[in-house]
Amino acid sequence: MTLSTSRISRRTLLRGAGLAAAGTALSACIPGPGTGSPGSSGGSQKLRLRYWAWVDDPTSRVLNDLADRFNENHPSIEVDVELMPASAVYERLLAAINAGDPPDASAIHVNNVADVAAMGALHPLDQYFDALPDKDDFVPTAVLGSRLGDESAPLHTMPWYGLVSYLYYRPDWFRAAGLPEPRTTDDFVAACRAITDPAAGRYGYGLRGATHGHIHYFIWLATLGGLEAVRGQDGGPVFHQPERIAGTDWFLDLARRHEVVPPTASGDGFEQLMNNMKAGVTGTAIHHVKSSETLVSTLGAENIRAVPMPVGPSGQRWTEFGPSMNAVYAGGQDPDAAWEWVSYLASPEAMRIFCTEDGGLPVRQSVGADPYFQENPFAKVSIDSLPDAYLIPFTERAGYARLAEQTWPQLTQPALSGEMPSAEFAGRLAEDVR
Structure with a gap:
């Protein structure tokens, strides 16, 4: 299958994916001390979460479309997606963290995770991830990448997609x-x-x-x-x-x-x-x-x-193995609600939609087995190379x-x-x- 004939409309996928049920089933919310349920803001007003990310094609709306679907099915949460170049995300993150006003979640480059973690700015995700009923579906290399290659380290970020050279x-x-x-x-x-x-x-x-x-x-x-x-x-x-x-x-x-x-x-x-x-x-x-x-x-x-x-x-x-991941920030409004969003992006259906549109490699084994990725010769070489791929x-x-x-x-x-x-x-x- 060539790339020109294998492309699938993301709007078709969005219509047929049934993401509402998947997002609810996937997200294991474990409130931390002193927190309420996800999205609780002490009243009826929606909690507005700030999410910063980048995509290769600046005209792409795949993340906006996924946020729209998430928002439709989470009446107490509203995710606002802001796209910018990858370098700008990191620069803004540093400034926002130092100012005590980080976003609630963001995409983050593996190069920058250690420095941001050293600032105490990341909310560890082990308790959430360990509660996922399908956590074993994630490619082990991706989970290790979110621990920066150290199995004993905290899960600094949520795996999202990957790239294998x-x-x-x-x-x-x-x-x-x-x-x-x-x-x-x-x-x-x-x-x-x-x-x-x-x-x-x-x-x-x-x-x-x-x-x-x-x-x-x-x-x-x-x-x-x-x-x-x-x-x-x-x-x-x-x-x-x-x-x-x-x-x-x-x-x-x-x-x-x-x-x-x-x-x-x-x-x-x-x-x-x-x-x-x-x-x-x-x-x-x-x-x-x-x-x-x-x-x-x-x-x-x-x-x-x-x-x-x-x-x-x-x-x-x-x-x-180049992991792409999402971070939840300790200084955000509600880490539990931010987890709902980043775990939704890592659900099988949302991961398939994003990787189909943006060109990344899924880090769920079930998604990687999809014919779209198996029949694309370049994605297939990537998947076949995973046993030899490391951070x-x-x-x-x-x-x-x-x-x-x-x-x-x-x-x-x-x-x-x-x-x-x-x-x-x-x-x-x-x-x-x-």
Whole structure:
């Protein structure tokens, strides 16, 4: 099934989903000390909850439509959805928390959960989640992601949807070079060398040197040497240690020795990564299912494929599970009522509607088994990659956001050009998350 033929109208889903019953059955409300029932405001007036979030398509109304349905079936609660860019959500959150006036709930990026939790601003959700009759339907990796990778940690957030990174490649380029699809890291390097033609402006791999490109770096390091080559038993970094530096050499040598990345790689972010694939500049790139529709529409379904991340020398593969989640704030008006809303978004029907419209990967096993996701080849690769997908290391440590958004993009240019040795590059990254 192609993306163009598999799309389902969210309005059709909304009409037929029966979300009222699902939302009521799913939401396990456990009032905390001194609270009343959800939405109780001491009178007959509705409790108005503020919810901040972002969506990839700024014209999308899927969250507004879901809020409308929720509000229709919760007469004492009115959810007001405010959409804004993802970066603006975090900036506003910090200001609102410091001012003592946070929203009642929000979408939150995994990069920011540890810092917000350290401020004491999150309302723990274990008591609510544990009372869900169908909590085992959630993909375990997603629940662990809401605990920032630590099974003993509180459930900081409610799982919502996920993204699993895989490798996009150009099958037409591979066929022309007589290459099979890349299954191992050796296959990958050999293929990138074979399809690179600088005179034609073509390169084997789209390396992301701008913000958040560190994710791909850690994926490769863990694939090459296992997670133990990235993070020690205490959770601290080890990838910078002399006996582990070979992984960084391998990564930087894609530019330094093999010259299979575009000359713009150090400044390439997500937009440039996708534009290079669509323009025929690069033949492979790491990303996830949300990029599939635009790549298919530009290149044609026959000219873009996805495979799980290549297997490393140890025979294992490793990739990123990027959890998207919702937070309830301790300083909000009524955490019980806010839980009603975020648990509704995580109900099977609402999750299916949102993921169908927004392109994310459902984190309920029952929803992932739906033909819509199983028959979409890119979603299917994502689901098949889940057993090898984990939270990126160090997200729970102070300094992670600095590494992702400041240190990484500052260091990639000198490192990729060979001006900065591998050991210095890795060491300076490690400083942020020690």
